Amino acid sequence: MLVLGIESSCDDTAAAVLADGRRTLSSVVASQDLLHAPYGGVVPELASRRHLEVIVPVVEKALADAAVKLADLDGLAVTRGPGLVGSLLVGCALAKSLAYVAGKPLAGVNHLEGHIYAAFLADDPPAHPFLALVVSGGHTALYHAQAPLRYALVGQTRDDAAGEAFDKVAKLLGLGFPGGPAIERTAAAGDARAIAFPLAQMTDQAPDFSFSGIKTAASLHVKRHGPLSPRQVADVAASFQAAVVKMLVRKTVKASLRLGVKRVVLTGGVAANTALRAALSAEAAEHGIALHVPPPRLCTDNAAMIAAAGTARLAAGERADLTLNAIPDWSLST
Ligand code: KG4
Numbered sequence: 114m115l116v117l118g119i120e121s122s123c124d125d126t127a128a129a130v131l132a133d134g135r136r137t138l139s140s141v142v143a144s145q146d147l148l149h150a151p152y153g154g155v156v157p158e159l160a161s162r163r164h165l166e167v168i169v170p171v172v173e174k175a176l177a178d179a180a181v182k183l184a185d186l187d188g189l190a191v192t193r194g195p196g197l198v199g200s201l202l203v204g205c206a207l208a209k210s211l212a213y214v215a216g217k218p219l220a221g222v223n224h225l226e227g228h229i230y231a232a233f234l235a236d237d238p239p240a241h242p243f244l245a246l247v248v249s250g251g252h253t254a255l256y257h258a259q260a261p262l263r264y265a266l267v268g269q270t271r272d273d274a275a276g277e278a279f280d281k282v283a284k285l286l287g288l289g290f291p292g293g294p295a296i297e298r299t300a301a302a303g304d305a306r307a308i309a310f311p312l313a314q315m316t317d318q319a320p321d322f323s324f325s326g327i328k329t330a331a332s333l334h335v336k337r338h339g340p341l342s343p344r345q346v347a348d349v350a351a352s353f354q355a356a357v358v359k360m361l362v363r364k365t366v367k368a369s370l371r372l373g374v375k376r377v378v379l380t381g382g383v384a385a386n387t388a389l390r391a392a393l394s395a396e397a398a399e400h401g402i403a404l405h406v407p408p409p410r411l412c413t414d415n416a417a418m419i420a421a422a423g424t425a426r427l428a429a430g431e432r433a434d435l436t437l438n439a440i441p442d443w444s445l446s447t
Pocket residue numbers: 123248249250251252275276277279280291292293294297381382383384385386387412413414
């Protein structure tokens with residue numbers, strides 16, 4: 114089964130061709146990082162306009178790289194949500210047009226399900242049931258993937274997404290955008306024990322996350338001690354990263370043990386973070402939890418993961434018609 118995936122939910126325009134839900138024949142990602150960098154965050158209006166400019170060449174390149182024509186495809190898959198509405202609409206409109214013209218079936222994919230399906234493109238795909246920690250710029254949530262295409266929300270952030278916190282603290286420290294990779298690089302030269310950032314405790318013991326306290330503490334620290342020397346900036350970056358990692362690891366392991374689900378998938382842009390990968394891997398090993406982490410290039414936004422989830426949905430008989438529309442706040446849990 115040959116599926117073309119299209120992704121345009123935020124600030125990456127991506128297309129990929131996937132064979133049999135596993136073999137990536139091509140994967141093209143046009144990043145908008147440079148476009149948004151001067152603003153320290155994604156500017157929705159600029160994002161949708163850039164998607165419009167590059168999406169056709171991106172899809173053409175994905176088909177050409179895979180040496181595949183539209184007529185060869187068995188189906189198409191496109192991200193319907195969640196994401197920025199203007200950005201999502203560009204991908205949805207193109208996917209519907211191509212599916213209509215080529216007479217091919219189309220599946221609408223939830224972006225978060227796409228992130229989870231990145232794990233099925235790695236060497237050791239997880240078996241169901243498993244717990245998935247999806248940590249991205251827009252989302253931080255734990256899902257119980259009970260069976261294929263069935264998800265229950267276990268916990269989520271009560272304020273910022275982890276990636277959003279990385280981006281905001283990077284901006285505060287003058288490290289540029291996107292903040293995650295910048296913090297990770299800077300943290301390498303810092304001392305993670307330099308500053309004890311507070312970890313939010315949920316009074317109701319819920320498996321939820323909260324990052325606004327750590328972010329505010331970082332902001333206060335900078336105000337109180339600024340201007341910071343490069344050494345101090347590295348210490349804040351390292352301490353902040355360590356606090357976020359600790360929160361993510363602690364909640365995930367606790368939920369896994371409580372639910373008795375001893376397979377965990379770590380995915381989403383923040384899952385590209387080496388410190389997080391290492392810490393969760395160590396903690397999982399200690400508790401007999403099998404951890405599945407896609408390689409970093411599959412953790413950040415791409416269309417191979419959308420094609421993978423789309424393949425599963427098409428195989429299950431799902432068909433989107435021409436009324437398919439973007440759903441900016443689409444929830445994954447059923
Ligand atoms: O999944 P993704 O590519 O897009 C969304 O769906 O949001 O995630 C992007 C987020 C950004 O906030 C970015 O700063 C963060 O992932 N990120 C990282 C790293 N690489 C990307 N955060 C921490 N460490 C990284 N190495």
